[in-house]
Amino acid sequence: MSKSIQAIDMNVYYGSFRAVEGVNIDIDARSVTAFIGPSGCGKTTFLRSINRMHEVLPYARVEGQLLLDGDDIYGPGVDPVTVRTLIGMVFQKPNPFPTMSIRENVLAGYKLNGMRLSKSDADGIVEKSLTSANLWNEVKDRLDKPGSGLSGGQQQRLCIARTIAVKPDVILMDEPCSALDPISTLAVEDLIAELKEEYTVVIVTHNMQQAARVSEKTAFFNIAGTGKPGKLVEYAETSTIFNNPSEKSTEDYVSGRFG
Numbered sequence: 001m002s003k004s005i006q007a008i009d010m011n012v013y014y015g016s017f018r019a020v021e022g023v024n025i026d027i028d029a030r031s032v033t034a035f036i037g038p039s040g041c042g043k044t045t046f047l048r049s050i051n052r053m054h055e056v057l058p059y060a061r062v063e064g065q066l067l068l069d070g071d072d073i074y075g076p077g078v079d080p081v082t083v084r085t086l087i088g089m090v091f092q093k094p095n096p097f098p099t100m101s102i103r104e105n106v107l108a109g110y111k112l113n114g115m116r117l118s119k120s121d122a123d124g125i126v127e128k129s130l131t132s133a134n135l136w137n138e139v140k141d142r143l144d145k146p147g148s149g150l151s152g153g154q155q156q157r158l159c160i161a162r163t164i165a166v167k168p169d170v171i172l173m174d175e176p177c178s179a180l181d182p183i184s185t186l187a188v189e190d191l192i193a194e195l196k197e198e199y200t201v202v203i204v205t206h207n208m209q210q211a212a213r214v215s216e217k218t219a220f221f222n223i224a225g226t227g228k229p230g231k232l233v234e235y236a237e238t239s240t241i242f243n244n245p246s247e248k249s250t251e252d253y254v255s256g257r258f259g
């Protein structure tokens with residue numbers, strides 16, 4: 001099921017360094033939102049705070065609230081591992097588990113969560129997830145071969161299938177195409193457009209054409225200078241951000257004047 005995200009005055013720190021300051025944003029369910037902005041403005045940091053992934057670093061912490069359909073994912077008693085099942089993440093570099101087959105990779109989330117599946121349930125999940133990731137036809141005859149034997153673009157779609165398999169509400173993507181060739185990039189972009197029928201998708205991208213192609217809304221983050229926190233400067237329909245932004249810095253960035 002797809003759910004909305006609401007960040008309320010979110011700050012993200014690495015130790016005493018505030019990397020992201022005062023983010024307020026409402027992201028609709030069943031939508032694709034792009035995060036853009038120059039290097040170091042906190043896009044990845046903020047993205048990782050949406051599923052508590054930053055907590056793998058003991059010195060990283062947040063202030064503020066992050067609501068998933070109204071429920072605070074930082075609320076008392078909320079398990080970060082459960083949060084990461086509800087809010088999945090796809091990384092820059094495709095990272096299938098190298099010793100696992102294609103099939104095992106798709107089912108990895110269930111295994112890691114200690115859930116047992118019948119063979120027929122597992123078969124159904126593998127086929128549905130790979131189909132949703134636009135990969136089924138390419139791999140259906142070699143499900144028991146290693147996931148690492150696929151092309152980069154196929155590996156990234158396998159990682160998306162692995163994320164989808166546990167039925168998340170939200171899929172976060174951190175520059176998911178930056179390690180892919182143009183054809184594979186198009187395949188993943190097509191997939192993103194289809195995913196929004198069922199999921200809330202948030203994608204960090206450096207590629208403005210990509211943001212324009214795949215997203216309905218775009219959030220522009222910026223940074224005043226080295227050592228300063230990143231901030232959300234402007235958030236609007238993607239066409240507005242690219243054609244008629246309210247802020248001068250947004251216009252300068254999208255027209256390639258800096259960053």
Ligand SMILES: Nc1ncnc2c1ncn2[C@@H]1O[C@H](COP(=O)(O)OP(=O)(O)OP(=O)(O)O)[C@@H](O)[C@H]1O
Nearest residue numbers: 014019037038039040041042043044045046057230
């Ligand atoms: N693990 C970390 N420990 C300490 N500081 C970090 C860590 N990761 C990022 N930072 C700092 O936080 C700030 C924001 O970084 P972040 O990677 O979120 O920016 P970004 O906008 O995603 O950049 P890029 O577009 O280059 O990936 C930067 O100043 C960065 O140096």
